[in-house]
Amino acid sequence: MLRKIWKKTKSTISSKQGRNLNSSNQSHLEEIKISPDIDWNLKCIDQILGSSEDIITRPFDLGGGGQRAAIVYIDGLGDDYYIADIIMGMLMDTGPKLPKGYQNTMDYVARRLLPAGEIKAVFSMGKVFKGVLSGTTALLLDGFASALIIGTPPKAIGRRVEQPESENVVRGPRESFTENxxxxxxxxxxxxxxxxxxxxxxxxxxxxxxxxxxxxxxxxxxxxxxxxxxxxxxxxxxxxxxxxxxxxxxxxxxxxxxxxxxxxxxxxxxxxxxxxxxxxxxxxxxxxxxxxxxxLFWNILQTPEDYYSRPYTTSILRMIRLGAVLITMFLPAAYVALVSYQPEMLPTVLAITIAASREGIPFPTLVEILLMGLVFESLREAGVRLPRAVGQAVSIVGALVIGDIAVSAGFFSAPGVVITALAGISSFAVPALIDAYIPIRLTTVVLSGFLGFYGLGLFMFVLLVHLCSLRSLGVPYLTPVSPMELSAWKDVFIRAPLWMMDRRPPGLSKGNKRRMARDMKPGPPPPGGGEKD
Structure with a gap:
């Protein structure tokens, strides 16, 4: 019988592909009902879960009455003290006779003996496997076609709550999520x-x-x-x-x-x-x-600290972030278009300086910017993947040394290095768009190298159309700019004072749209003093 179940389970797992993968083997395990024979149940657990070293099956006698029982758990997931002293201790120390008022031993164990906050009766082996693999403890009693899933405190593993790695603030909570x-x-x-x-x-x-x-x-x-x-x-x-x-x-x-x-x-x-x-x-x-x-797109420009500080500096910083996004996306392409096609648009002194610095450079402007961008991204990737102390040193020293030597050796021009560095550093102002920076920068530089500002303008138009077409769970990506909701512009390009932001953003909440009472603007006390106790 058990061999047939095991073969059927393995064939089900291996044969099911595509849709309903999630339920293919799970649904079959749900069909395996718990038997009143505890030996059959333990053999079934051994067949399905395998003889793994961390799967603990502990048979014992319930109290002194000779009632056979067993607990099943995974070593390391649950708290060892709780399993050994609380669960096992309570079950093995109970008396041999069933007190009055209880239907059977299973009912007595669930309602009286176990101190766990969460106890659930299950009737299929699939539920037993799911509970055990989730870190709980399963209790089987001989003579009962059911099992108890006992909530077990997890073992203290993993790291503690620490400061955020990438969303640091000067003012505000310094807690981050963990893996638990x-x-x-x-x-x-x-x-x-x-x-x-x-x-x-x-x-x-x-x-x-x-x-x-x-x-x-x-x-x-x-x-x-x-x-x-x-x-x-x-x-x-x-x-x-x-x-x-x-x-x-x-x-x-x-x-x-x-x-x-x-x-x-x-x-x-x-x-x-x-x-x-x-x-x-x-x-x-x-x-x-x-x-x-x-x-939405505007959420990318916002930080938690925007709402913990006064609105004036916050609004300026938010505009700086928007400017940094435009710089990192389009500045290298604009430089290529200016130097290659429209140098007359530059001030005369600046145009002469750039021309003099490019004297003897073996690469055209397009290739130069592409190569320097590749070097910058390589240094950044090395800084991220290496250990923190070594990575920072490699990023800083590598950028300084390589940049200086490349300019001195005549591989790259000084203005090109400045443009690439400025675009790269600006990308750190809004790191949430890091996946978009590289493809946009590469595409705009290539288009500007072949078509000048026409190529750059065409790409910006296509990009704007693409942004307008995006949805996030059905909500337009550029809300409240497109479609326009002027009343919600208080928290887009700038951040209005908190007492003015009395409504939730449009397109999200369909219920209570007001998050603050009206007339919350603070001010000096009225003549005669404030409210008296």
Whole structure:
């Protein structure tokens, strides 16, 4: 019997391909019912899970009454002290007789003996396997065609909550998500102490069974939006999910676009801010990066610190970020077009300086900018992949030494090095667009090298049309600029004072659109003093 089950399971796993991969072997395991014979159940577990060293099967007698029982868990996932002293201790120390008021031994164990906060009765071996592989403990009793899945505290593994790596702020929380799913949810719940915070759980991956949580605030998030996110995640058929990037690439509206339509953050406060706007957060077990959707173009220019500081400096910095995006995308192409086709547009002194610096350079301007861009990206990649201390030294020293030697040897011109360095450094102002910078810069430089400003202008027009056509879960990507919502421009190019931003962004929340009471502008106390106690 067991051999037939095992052969059928293996053939099901290997033969099912394409659609319904997620449920192919899981649905078959659900058909295997738990037997009243505990020996049969243990043999079935051994056949399906294999004789792995970390899968612990511990038979014992329940109390002193001779009731055979066994627990099954994975060594290292659950807390060893809790399993040995709490679960095993309570079960083995119980009396031989069943107290009055309980239907049977299984009922007595679940309601009286076990102190766990989460206990669930299951009736199929598939549910047992799923629970054990998720880090819980399964309890089997001889004579009962069911099992108890006992919630077990996880073993303290992984890193602690640390400062963000890429979203640092001067003022604001200094916490980041970790690889632990429960820790990430606690970080969000600590900010949003709201009874309407909802969590929908998905298990994605045939072999990994990765938990993916869809988090939203009921009453703020659009029901259709939440339903669409759950539908897209549920439809994912894949062997395994190792990081949230898998989910991001499989649920976005425009998978062929270089612009992100699903945001990601490592900061709990930014994820919570998105939830308060009516967005949806997607948390993946094992990933320190949380996805946020819908994600619009203007969200890329915003940082959490924008809302913790005064609006004047914040507005200036936001305009600087927008300028940095334009510089890193189009400055090298504009330089190639000017030097190659329209040098008369440059001031005379600057044109003479550039011409003199290019004297003896063996490459045309187009090739020079392309080669220098390649060198810069190579240095940046080396700095990222090497250990932190070594990587920083390689990036700084490499850039200085190579740039100076290349100019001195006559390979590159000094203005070309300055333009490439300025474009590269500007890209760090908005790192969320790093995937878009390189293809855009490469394309614009090539077009400018062959067509001058006509090529650059044509590409900018096509890029603008592409941005206008993008959607993020159905929301236009350039909202509120296109379609135009002037009332929402308070948080686009500039950041208005907080007391003016009394409504949530358009196109997101379909319920309560007001996030602040009217007339919240602060001021001096009225004549006669303020409110008296």
């Amino acid at each position: 799913l429960k820790t990430n949810m606690l970080l969000i719940r600590r900010i949003l102490k709201n009874p309407y915070l909802r969590i929908k759980t998905h298990n994605i991956g045939v072999y990994t069974g990765t938990k993916v949580l869809v988090v939203y605030i009921e009453g703020l998030a659009d029901k259709n939006l939440v339903g669409e996110v759950n539908r897209r995640i549920k439809s994912i058929d894949i062997d395994g999910v190792l990081e949230s990037g898998y989910i991001e690439q499989l649920i976005e509206d425009a998978p062929n676009s270089i612009f992100p339509t699903v945001g990601n953050t490592e900061r709990p406060d930014r994820a919570a801010a998105g939830l308060l706007e009516g967005k949806v957060a997607i948390i993946t077990d094992g990933s320190p990066v949380v996805l946020v959707a819908p994600w």
